[in-house]
Amino acid sequence: MEQQVNLYQPIRGVPHHLFSPRSVALGFGALALCLAVITGFGIWRTHKSELAVALLEQEQVAALAKAERVNAELRPKRSIADLDADAKLLSADIASRQRALDTVRRGAATPEGGYAARLEALARRQLDGLWLRAIVLASGDSRLALEGATTDPRLVPAYLAALSEERALDGVRFDHLNMREAKPEEGPARTIFEAGGAGLVLPPREPKK
Numbered sequence: 395m396e397q398q399v400n401l402y403q404p405i406r407g408v409p410h411h412l413f414s415p416r417s418v419a420l421g422f423g424a425l426a427l428c429l430a431v432i433t434g435f436g437i438w439r440t441h442k443s444e445l446a447v448a449l450l451e452q453e454q455v456a457a458l459a460k461a462e463r464v465n466a467e468l469r470p471k472r473s474i475a476d477l478d479a480d481a482k483l484l485s486a487d488i489a490s491r492q493r494a495l496d497t498v499r500r501g502a503a504t505p506e507g508g509y510a511a512r513l514e515a516l517a518r519r520q521l522d523g524l525w526l527r528a529i530v531l532a533s534g535d536s537r538l539a540l541e542g543a544t545t546d547p548r549l550v551p552a553y554l555a556a557l558s559e560e561r562a563l564d565g566v567r568f569d570h571l572n573m574r575e576a577k578p579e580e581g582p583a584r585t586i587f588e589a590g591g592a593g594l595v596l597p598p599r600e601p602k603k
Contacts, residue, residue, distance in 0.1 A: 509531055511562035512531055512538065512562050512563060513529075513531075514562065515557070515560035515561075515562040515563050516529065516540070516557070518560070519553060519556040519557055519560065521549050521552065521553055521556075523544055523545040523546050523549055524542060524543070524544040524545075524546075524549045524550070524553055525542060525543055525544075526540055526541070526542045527541045527542055527543055527586075528540065528541040528596050528597060529541075530590070530594050530595070530596055530597075532591070532593075532594060537566070537591035537593070537594055538563065538566045538568075538590070538591060538594070539588075539589065539590030539591060539594035539595070539596055540588070540589055540590070540596075541586070541587070541588045541596050542586075542587055542588075543576060543580065543583035543585070543586050543587075544583060544584065544585050544587065545582060545583060545584050545585075546584070546585075547573060547584065547585040547587075550571075550573065550585070550587050554568070554571075554589065566591070567591060568589040568590060568591060569590070569591055570588075570589070570590060571587065571588070571589045572587065572588045572589075573585055573586070573587045573588075574586050574587075
């Protein structure tokens with residue numbers, strides 16, 4: 395009795411599996427891990443790019459602010475016309491002061507009644523808490539006008555009485571004396587006073603800016 399065996403045909407009834415469940419699970423796990431790494435790397439690069447953009451924006455803002463400050467410093471705050479007007483006023487003021495100095499020097503030739511002698515007399519009689527703000531001297535006679543300020547109004551009569559004792563001020567007579575309360579911007583003075591002879595007018599004071 396003979397039996398033939400076919401060694402080239404698969405055995406019937408045996409199931410065929412390309413991958414085992416364990417291999418499939420490991421494959422999905424590896425895929426999930428790769429996706430997580432790729433996602434994390436993308437998030438890190440995005441965050442880094444956002445930080446770089448924010449830093450660049452801050453640098454641009456700082457550069458613009460610095461450029462604006464430089465332009466403001468270089469930009470002339472006043473026009474050429476205003477500067478020219480100020481220069482003319484300054485030249486006129488210097489010329490006026492020079493004329494006054496020349497006049498004082500000419501008056502100093504008379505030791506008893508010259509301008510220098512009267513100015514020295516006013517300076518000698520200064521009191522603590524009282525100061526002069528303007529002086530007008532008339533040439534050729536003993537007329538005098540002055541404006542002053544004081545922290546104590548009681549010092550004004552004492553100062554005028556002291557002036558009367560100066561020989562260089564002999565003949566000086568004040569025909570008016572005005573006293574008023576000092577304005578807040580005129581501090582620390584409490585009282586402003588004016589005394590003058592006939593026909594003498596004190597120059598107006600420019601308000602403080």
